[in-house]
Amino acid sequence: MLLRLLFIVLIVYIVIFAIKAYLAGARSAKRTRSATPEGEEMVLDPQCQTYVPKREAIMQAGNYFCSQECAKLFLSR
Ligand SMILES: [Zn+2]
CATH class of the missing domain: 1.20.5 (Single alpha-helices involved in coiled-coils or other helix-helix interfaces)
Structure with a gap:
């Protein structure tokens, strides 16, 4: 028991x-941060939780975003 x-x-x-x-x-x-097979660094958009290539990402206040809209939304919170 x-x-x-x-x-x-x-x-x-x-x-x-x-x-x-x-x-x-x-x-x-x-x-x-994960990398693609080509070795390109991927960064996470904290607004929409999407991974975007670093060279295509928009850097705002130390964060990377997929678009200006996401950067605006995230920074206006
Ligand atoms: Zn986004």
Whole structure:
């Protein structure tokens, strides 16, 4: 009976750990800048969450945006 309870607690811990690890991975994957196979750096538009090539991105206040509209929206928040 006690062993069964310990087993359930262990399973719950593993599930919680797996969910936390998954969420942390998803978050860091969103935040890290990835590169295309050609080696071109991609930057994340914080307004619409879209990756844009760095040379095509619009740099405003330390952030990269896909368009002037996104930059305006983000900076007006
Ligand atoms: Zn955008």
